[in-house]
Amino acid sequence: MSEEIRLMKGDEAIGEAAVRAGCKAYFGYPITPQNELTAYMAKHMLDKGRTFIQAESEVAAINMVYGAASTGARAMTSSSSPGISLKQEGISYLCGADLPCVIVNVARSGPGLGGISPSQGDYFQSTRGGGHGDYHTIVLAPKSVQEAADLTYEAFSISERYRIPVLVLADGLIGQMMEGVVFKDEIDPASLPPEPFAVGHQAETGRPNRHVTSINLVPEELEKQNIVRFERYGQVKKELTRYEEVQVEDADLVLVAYGTAARVCLGALQDARRKGLKVGLFRPITLWPFPDAAIGRLAGKGSRFLSVEMSMGQMVEDVRLAVNGRAPVDFYGRCGGMVPSEEEVLAEIERILGKRS
Amino acid sequence: MRVEFRLSGSGGQGLLLAGIVLAEAAIVDGKNAVQTQSYGPEARGGSSKAEVIISDEEIDYPKATDPDYLLALTDDAYQTYGSLMKKGTIITDSSVKLDPKMGVKTIVLPILQTAREAVGKQVVANIVALGALGGVSGIVSRQALEQSVLSRVPKGTGELNLKALAAGLALAEKAIS
Numbered sequence: 001m002s003e004e005i006r007l008m009k010g011d012e013a014i015g016e017a018a019v020r021a022g023c024k025a026y027f028g029y030p031i032t033p034q035n036e037l038t039a040y041m042a043k044h045m046l047d048k049g050r051t052f053i054q055a056e057s058e059v060a061a062i063n064m065v066y067g068a069a070s071t072g073a074r075a076m077t078s079s080s081s082p083g084i085s086l087k088q089e090g091i092s093y094l095c096g097a098d099l100p101c102v103i104v105n106v107a108r109s110g111p112g113l114g115g116i117s118p119s120q121g122d123y124f125q126s127t128r129g130g131g132h133g134d135y136h137t138i139v140l141a142p143k144s145v146q147e148a149a150d151l152t153y154e155a156f157s158i159s160e161r162y163r164i165p166v167l168v169l170a171d172g173l174i175g176q177m178m179e180g181v182v183f184k185d186e187i188d189p190a191s192l193p194p195e196p197f198a199v200g201h202q203a204e205t206g207r208p209n210r211h212v213t214s215i216n217l218v219p220e221e222l223e224k225q226n227i228v229r230f231e232r233y234g235q236v237k238k239e240l241t242r243y244e245e246v247q248v249e250d251a252d253l254v255l256v257a258y259g260t261a262a263r264v265c266l267g268a269l270q271d272a273r274r275k276g277l278k279v280g281l282f283r284p285i286t287l288w289p290f291p292d293a294a295i296g297r298l299a300g301k302g303s304r305f306l307s308v309e310m311s312m313g314q315m316v317e318d319v320r321l322a323v324n325g326r327a328p329v330d331f332y333g334r335c336g337g338m339v340p341s342e343e344e345v346l347a348e349i350e351r352i353l354g355k356r357s
Numbered sequence: 358m359r360v361e362f363r364l365s366g367s368g369g370q371g372l373l374l375a376g377i378v379l380a381e382a383a384i385v386d387g388k389n390a391v392q393t394q395s396y397g398p399e400a401r402g403g404s405s406k407a408e409v410i411i412s413d414e415e416i417d418y419p420k421a422t423d424p425d426y427l428l429a430l431t432d433d434a435y436q437t438y439g440s441l442m443k444k445g446t447i448i449t450d451s452s453v454k455l456d457p458k459m460g461v462k463t464i465v466l467p468i469l470q471t472a473r474e475a476v477g478k479q480v481v482a483n484i485v486a487l488g489a490l491g492g493v494s495g496i497v498s499r500q501a502l503e504q505s506v507l508s509r510v511p512k513g514t515g516e517l518n519l520k521a522l523a524a525g526l527a528l529a530e531k532a533i534s
Binding site: 005007032033116172173176177178179180260263264266267270339341342 | 394
């Protein structure tokens with residue numbers, strides 16, 4: 001921690017964290033509610049003599065990320081839901097080529113052009129790969145401006161460690177609100193070790209050719225590549241799964257929520273506890289890998305679950321898979337840009353626990 | 358303790374900046390703060406609304422649900438947001454037409470006039486209002502407000518804005534004494 005607390009918008013804090021993480025190339029295209037992030041990068045990347053390009057489209061931006069990542073540079077793009085949909089082909093190619101990069105989705109409500117208000121309707125798209133083929137991206141879900149900055153900063157090294165793109169999934173509320181944030185120390189991109197896969201500078205070094213691609217027309221080889229990649233996914237599950245638990249030990253009902261919805265649940269949890277209701281919160285920080293073992297453990301202890309989301313019910317499917325029939329799993333959600341209130345969640349808690357006041 | 362502020366008026370009155378300065382002052386004082394504002398079409402119309410939550414503890418829900426203080430600088434803002442007040446205090450400008458149906462404590466202050474006449478520039482009405490809000494609520498220190506005003510207002514306007522802040526704090530002092 002290098003300096004004082006700064007009051008910043010989530011979008012801008014993500015930008016500052018990326019600059020400090022040594023992001024060498026950023027490619028963006030405007031869309032609300034993440035425009036402040038692109039604007040921040042336009043100013044600060046150019047100030048530092050790094051690459052900033054406002055591409056002609058989201059599709060171009062993600063393919064520029066592919067190019068920059070191929071050279072071993074820390075590369076990043078950001079957008080909001082409809083723009084992230086457009087990037088999916090490129091994300092699939094990045095995953096197929098085992099390239100590291102950071103993709104930020106400051107999600108808005110859908111489907112289609114939808115609205116510009118915050119939503120968690122992109123959970124399926126984020127955690128199931130999103131594009132074509134057998135793959136996952138690592139998905140990190142911040143609940144605050146501070147965590148958005150911290151996870152973005154760390155996303156670059158996580159992505160390089162596993163050679164898997166990392167998706168930071170925020171929402172319009174986290175992107176647009178201002179909170180206090182403290183940043184980690186700045187990393188000089190020149191100080192980072194060269195990537196073993198990176199193309200470029202071959203003539204100077206005389207090393208053998210390197211080839212970055214996702215194509216392989218030999219089924220036996222492609223299958224083997226996919227199997228090797230999935231072994232890496234297994235390693236990610238073991239090493240990276242992250243979550244926060246609040247008062248789950250004695251809980252009769254565990255709320256499961258991430259991002260903005262988790263903040264709502266924290267308030268509802270305190271109200272419920274004041275009424276003598278034993279309620280806890282389980283907050284996944286990695287949405288992929290999903291912390292299913294930890295949820296399974298709670299299910300084995302007799303807790304029941306309520307998944308609270310800003311969607312029509314997406315993460316609840318992962319909760320049910322993790323619980324695997326051992327406990328009842330309910331769902332409460334608002335969508336279309338609506339954020340559930342603490343009172344609504346409390347009413348749902350009381351309904352489930354049969355103690356309507 | 359969680360304290361919720363809603364600042365409302367017309368676009369261009371600088372209330373978003375006032376909200377940011379208030380939130381920053383809270384952070385300078387060692388508290389937690391969250392500032393939110395409408396974005397998109399809402400924010401591009403004639404009205405403007407910012408919300409600030411200040412607390413000694415971690416802030417869960419980031420938006421104001423039951424404001425303790427409403428600043429309303431126009432008739433529209435007073436009517437729209439005043440009617441949502443279930444408790445707390447409304448601070449409004451003396452140019453606003455009061456509605457006897459509003460059931461909460463209301464402090465009427467000559468904010469726009471003070472900016473225009475005492476400070477000399479209508480454009481600093483937002484900082485006069487900020488001083489009034491800070492003074493009436495007592496949540497943030499004067500020193501923190503001054504520091505945050507200086508860090509957020511355009512270069513070369515620091516002195517003018519500090520004068521506006523002092524005028525707002527003086528209005529508040531008179532109103533609560």
